Amino acid sequence: MSKIGASARSQSSAGPEGGADRFLPFTKPSLEPSDIAAVVEVLQSGWITSGAKVKQLEKAFTEQTGAKHAVAVTSATAGMHLVLHALGVGPGDEVITPSLTWVSTVNLICLSGATPVFVDVDRHTLMTTAAIIEKAITPKTKMIIPVHYAGAPLDLDPIxxxxxxxxxxxxxDAAHALGSGYMNEAVGKSGTAIFSLQAIKNVTTAEGGVICTQDDAFAERLRRLRFHGLGADSFDRHTNSRLPNAEVLEPGYKYNLPDMNACLALGQLDRLQENNRKRAAFAKKYRDAFANIDAITPLGLPDYPHVHAWHIYIVRVEIDQLSxxxxxxxxxxxxxxxxxxxxxxxxxxxxYYRESLVGDYATLTNTNWNSDRLVTIPLFPDMTDADVDRVIAAVSAVxxxxxx
Ligand SMILES: Cc1ncc(COP(=O)(O)O)c(C=O)c1O
Structure with missing residues (x-):
């Protein structure tokens, strides 16, 4: 065993799986027995697909974010698909988004027949800005998809x-931003924001997503599009004893989140603030330690008032200083x-994108620089101070x- 492992073993509060030489993942869902019991209860209830639990989740999301409407779907990717469809993005259109994002967005833009137009990001926050976006706007621009990154919020006012x-x-793209705040409000309270509930997110339903919007008609349309374009969903028909004869009002998709997933998030949402506080404390410990390690540069923090959700902890490895x-x-x-x-x-x-998209990507200076240097290191509420020390010791040793 390495020196690093040996020194940390005695301090680690690892569970029964082992001590400091156990593998520490970069993230892990924070689930309580009550969350698991909630899933079992749904499984035993006789109604396991979209129903009362989804409605509860959507209500909890409006309370968490302050959004007028929350529409639960099977993933943030599904949510983005519905929004691109609803807003009519298609062949001949351009959609502006950073290249430093998860590929789901870029895939969907391409699959819609539109062209992704990549914009650069700030070198230290990894977020794009209004000034950068503005230069990429053309008469063909149909949509702008900026990304709240790692738990920090975008500078939304200028955008x-x-x-x-x-x-x-x-x-x-608020996949990382549940619990993030910009100025005086939660991300999701204004505009249209798409959150992810995928397995590594601060709140998870294993897979899932929520679209927050303030627009009544848009929310109604998204609800319809997530379930075949029908005027009523199956739960509506079940609970209101309607005959199963709802009509297709427009062709839709099948992106409704099941109750057995939705219920997993309810307890986690109650614990979100507390868990994000734990994340923030670990992040501070990392930040203080990495101030003394030249070859490691944490992300920069936004210089506007914000609440950071510390979804993931990202550093840049200064490869010019290493072999x-x-x-x-x-x-x-x-x-x-x-x-x-x-x-x-x-x-x-x-x-695929290297070979199929035409563009001068050398101009994405900060994107390219970061893309070669980014590493996400462990950060999750159930890790311990000893785990954080162990990560710091390992980074220092390497x-x-x-x-x-
Ligand atoms: C920035 C970003 N956007 C979108 C997504 C897609 O989320 P989902 O996996 O829920 O479809 C992710 C997923 O991790 C993401 O990190």
Missing amino acids: RALERAHGIPVIE IDRDEFMAALKELGIGTGLHFRAAHQHK TTKYAA
Whole structure:
């Protein structure tokens, strides 16, 4: 066992699976026995697909965010698909989004027949800005999809000013932003924001997503589109004893979230603030420690008033100061039992997009620089201070060992 493992073993409060040499994943859902009991209860209830629990989840989301409407779907990707469809994005249109995002958005834009137009991001927050977006607007721009990154909120006011000035809808990718706040309000309270409830998110339903919107007609349309385009969903028919003869009002998809997933989130939403506070405390510990490690640069924090949800903890590995690259750095941490993630490799660097999209991606300077250096290290509410110390010790050992 390495020195790092040996020194940390005695401090770790790892569960029965083992001590400090157990593998520490970069994230893990924070589930209580009561969450599991809630799923069992639904399974035993006789109604396991979309129903009362989805309605409860949507209500809890409106309370959490302050949004007027919350529409639960099977993933944030499904939510984005519905929104692109509802807003008529198609061939000949351009959609502005950062290349430093999850590929789901870019895939959907391409599948709709539209063209993704990649914009650069701020070098230290990894978020795009109104000034960057504005330069990419053309008469063909049909939608703008900026990303709240890692739990920090976008600088929304100038982006919304662009939306008003150009009449181009802004759809916030809020997959990472449950519990994030911008100025005085929660992300999701204004505009249209799409949250993810996928397995690594601060609140999870294993897979799931929620679209928050303030627009009554848009919310109604999304509810219809998520269930075949029918005027009433199956629960509505079940509970209101309607005959199963609801009509298709327009062709729709099948993206309704089942109750057995929705119920898993209810207890987690009650614990969100508390869990995000734990995340923030661990993040501060990392930040303080990495101030003393030259080869590691944490993300920068927004300079406007905000609440950070600390969804993931991302650092940049200063590869110019090391004899190894980022992938080797991740492998070295893995050897010490520390799991890592990569959020994200720039979309334009993926094989399909490299070969099929035309664009001057060398101009995405900050995206390219970060794409080679980003590493996500462990951060989740159920980790311990000893786990954080162990990660810091491992990062320190690897950067010392491989100093250029
Ligand atoms: C920035 C971003 N956008 C969108 C998504 C898609 O979310 P989902 O997996 O719920 O479809 C993710 C997923 O992790 C993401 O990180």
